[in-house]
Amino acid sequence: MLAVAKAMLAPLVEKGVKNGKPMELEIGIIANTDFNAFAYTGYEVDLIAINIGAINRIIHFYRCIFSHNENWPEYGENHTDQVPLFVQSDTTSPLLSLQREQSSHTFIQTSVLYMIFHEFAHIYNGHADWVYRVSGHPLQEIFERQSEEVSFEDWQTLEWDADQFAVYQLLVQTLTPEVDFSTRPTKWRLLNNNALGDTKSIVKLVSSVVLTCHFIMAALDNNPINNANGRRHPPEYARQYYAFGAIPLNLDARTELGWDTGNELANAGAIEAIKAWARIFQVSPVHPFYEDNIDFSADLISIYIKRWRKLYPALNKLKRGGELASPQN
Numbered sequence: 001m002l003a004v005a006k007a008m009l010a011p012l013v014e015k016g017v018k019n020g021k022p023m024e025l026e027i028g029i030i031a032n033t034d035f036n037a038f039a040y041t042g043y044e045v046d047l048i049a050i051n052i053g054a055i056n057r058i059i060h061f062y063r064c065i066f067s068h069n070e071n072w073p074e075y076g077e078n079h080t081d082q083v084p085l086f087v088q089s090d091t092t093s094p095l096l097s098l099q100r101e102q103s104s105h106t107f108i109q110t111s112v113l114y115m116i117f118h119e120f121a122h123i124y125n126g127h128a129d130w131v132y133r134v135s136g137h138p139l140q141e142i143f144e145r146q147s148e149e150v151s152f153e154d155w156q157t158l159e160w161d162a163d164q165f166a167v168y169q170l171l172v173q174t175l176t177p178e179v180d181f182s183t184r185p186t187k188w189r190l191l192n193n194n195a196l197g198d199t200k201s202i203v204k205l206v207s208s209v210v211l212t213c214h215f216i217m218a219a220l221d222n223n224p225i226n227n228a229n230g231r232r233h234p235p236e237y238a239r240q241y242y243a244f245g246a247i248p249l250n251l252d253a254r255t256e257l258g259w260d261t262g263n264e265l266a267n268a269g270a271i272e273a274i275k276a277w278a279r280i281f282q283v284s285p286v287h288p289f290y291e292d293n294i295d296f297s298a299d300l301i302s303i304y305i306k307r308w309r310k311l312y313p314a315l316n317k318l319k320r321g322g323e324l325a326s327p328q329n
């Protein structure tokens with residue numbers, strides 16, 4: 001699982017520079033049962049660590065999902081003679097027929113990639129170095145540390161950037177398009193088929209995984225998910241809105257698909273994720289483009305865009321490589 005992430009990030013790491021030397025990245029697992037992940041930047045090596053608790057929850061969750069034939073019916077039926085599992089009551093691993101077993105692995109892998117790409121953004125885009133320089137503390141993902149030096153607005157803006165980077169990476173790494181780097185935004189020629197499937201099924205996978213990861217974080221969040229005050233991460237409603245929205249936005253700006261088709265493909269994943277969640281937990285999450293959510297999220301995003309303009313010059317000096325999101329648009 002981690003080797004796949006390392007291989008996908010290798011082209012960026014190869015171009016990355018740290019303190020004037022080539023960048024070195026380690027990715028590891030920590031024996032801690034909390035749902036958490038870390039981006040740590042030492043003097044020579046950059047490190048991403050994922051807690052085993054996060055990976056275990058994701059594995060169990062998707063095995064539960066695929067034990068229900070109603071979830072993702074396009075991946076075939078589960079022929080094993082077992083009652084579908086629910087997360088609350090049962091933590092054993094279900095038996096899955098081969099195709100559903102393989103499909104659950106794809107979803108687990110994609111979820112872990114989403115987490116790793118998010119942490120990678122904290123390193124590659126200079127967030128972790130910046131936080132360490134201004135506060136003297138390493139950047140720790142879920143821990144809601146109060147800090148005089150780094151405002152909640154700054155924190156949320158960095159998280160917003162990391163989420164956007166992660167969605168972009170997930171799309172480009174799963175769709176594997178031919179990328180034209182000479183234009184801004186870069187243009188993608190979609191292959192329409194690769195080892196993961198066709199464009200439609202890949203976008204559905206990415207959209208579903210992105211939303212499900214945020215549903216999990218919303219479920220574990222003790223803070224109100226629709227209030228931005230006093231918290232390090234944007235509230236989960238806003239994260240779901242812009243992380244899901246980044247899928248049709250990228251497809252519209254970079255491919256021939258356009259907004260409507262991109263949105264339709266992403267929406268198929270959102271609906272599947274919401275239905276699957278409701279079956280497993282008996283609680284139905286709201287759609288990320290839920291009406292009441294739009295103004296609330298758009299207001300927050302305009303705050304982050306303004307904050308990004310202020311943070312950009314410092315981050316641009318600390319980034320490992322590549323290009324940060326433009327402060328202009």
Ligand SMILES: [Zn+2]
Nearest residue numbers: 118141159162
């Ligand atoms: Zn983060």
